[in-house]
């Protein structure tokens with residue numbers, strides 16, 4: 471049998487030697503196809519290997535009736551419709567480590583070029599202007615670099631910046647005080663980072679949560695004269711807001727490798743002398759291109775020869791016989807993870823999942839992974855699945871433990887998730903009620919009965935007469951319909967909670983008003 475592989479973006483020839491050496495493969499390299507030509511060409515191929523140019527859309531996937539694996543020679547998979555690939559049973563693999571170094575070096579090159587106005591000075595010189603006055607820069611030494619997104623590349627950039635004797639402050643939802651100390655950086659919230667940084671560099675993936683993370687409001691809290699870098703993904707910085715911030719003088723320099731639309735169509739930002747740019751070259755080194763091509767080629771060969779891969783982004787790998795028994799708990803596990811993540815405004819350090827009842831006699835590792843997927847997807851987005859969730863959690867320094875007991879205190883099965891953060895331990899427990907679907911039955915030590923779906927509000931309050939009525943009245947005034955409400959309390963007159971299920975998400979202003987009501991201690995929206 472021949473395995474047909476289409477490579478549709480330029481890949482290092484040295485890097486694809488694992489493919490060239492494999493028996494029974496037919497490699498076709500066509501790197502100049504239009505989307506329409508690619509759609510006409512794709513059918514019949516077993517594997518598609520791309521970089522960032524090829525858009526692997528649902529329409530393309532639907533035309534690829536033989537496709538089994540998509541290889542992304544790089545990190546970001548935002549050019550691949552993962553949902554469609556998963557839906558069609560196509561494994562997506564990437565090369566998460568191969569270009570980290572190059573992307574970090576490019577970021578440093580951009581920071582230094584920007585700080586010393588090297589591209590601008592070169593441009594003048596090339597136009598035969600010997601101008602030594604217009605290009606006075608700033609030193610990096612003793613300046614503060616703010617790193618938003620402290621994963622592989624963010625950490626490598628920080629290490630290099632420290633070599634330039636910069637101070638580094640970072641924000642990442644997975645960064646704990648302990649890890650920050652170990653890595654020799656300060657840490658704080660995004661606002662903390664933006665307020666104190668002389669240079670800001672972003673290294674997050676582009677997700678719903680990170681789209682326009684650096685916007686008008688973000689620029690407003692930055693220092694006057696801040697310099698800003700984006701070598702991650704176009705769209706993390708709002709380009710219109712950046713334009714205005716540079717124009718107004720708030721931002722003294724911007725260095726961009728990536729853009730909201732690529733190839734670039736709107737060149738307005740480049741009219742500004744403070745802005746320097748490269749056309750998405752962060753990973754464009756011989757070393758990185760060879761490395762990502764080797765990694766992805768090895769995974770494609772491994773899939774072809776053994777059916778296994780190393781760097782899966784979406785592979786569901788649950789043994790069939792286990793799957794049948796535990797499948798009904800998949801959704802509940804994931805929702806418990808998301809529920810607790812929304813509830814907790816702190817970095818998870820340890821996660822314990824307790825299985826009580828019949829589940830204790832089964833291999834429940836897929837459930838734990840699904841719970842972690844629910845937990846991590848809030849910050850890592852689509853790249854998390856039940857295959858890579860545990861790996862990613864470990865990579866973030868989260869200690870994951872499973873515990874089992876056959877005693878389940880009145881439930882056939884009970885799954886309790888406990889998350890430890892620097893602020894303490896929070897937990898939620900859920901079960902499947904016979905014929906009535908999933909329920910969250912305990913939040914911390916309060917007994918509840920909540921369907922884990924839709925929009926929920928978790929309200930902490932003092933157990934006093936009239937509080938519940940005031941909450942209902944206010945939400946009514948704000949046109950928020952309450953579908954269900956649960957109340958739990960520790961002791962009469964003590965701390966209490968309300969779990970409300972509402973028909974639509976409450977506006978921020980409504981939540982603020984709710985939080986300001988007498989006897990209310992706090993309000994947390996949860997969206998499942």
Ligand SMILES: NC(=O)C1=CN([C@@H]2O[C@H](COP(=O)(O)OP(=O)(O)OC[C@H]3O[C@@H](n4cnc5c(N)ncnc54)[C@H](O)[C@@H]3O)[C@@H](O)[C@H]2O)C=CC1
Pocket residue numbers: 545546547566569570573618619620621622623624641642643644673674675676679680683701702703727728750751752753754849850
């Ligand atoms: N310009 C280029 O050619 C290249 C760009 N990239 C891009 O760089 C980005 C980062 O890559 P890696 O470091 O390898 O990924 P990574 O997954 O190791 O790190 C990303 C980090 O962002 C954090 N994060 C997620 N949401 C966040 C938020 N709202 N605020 C702060 N942090 C948040 C995550 O927790 C994670 O630690 C990706 O978007 C990738 O596509 C990567 C390589 C080359």
Ligand SMILES: O=C(O)CCC(=O)C(=O)O
Pocket residue numbers: 521522543544545546547569750752753754
């Ligand atoms: O393939 C490329 O050159 C882009 C690399 C990149 O952006 C990534 O790996 O996320």
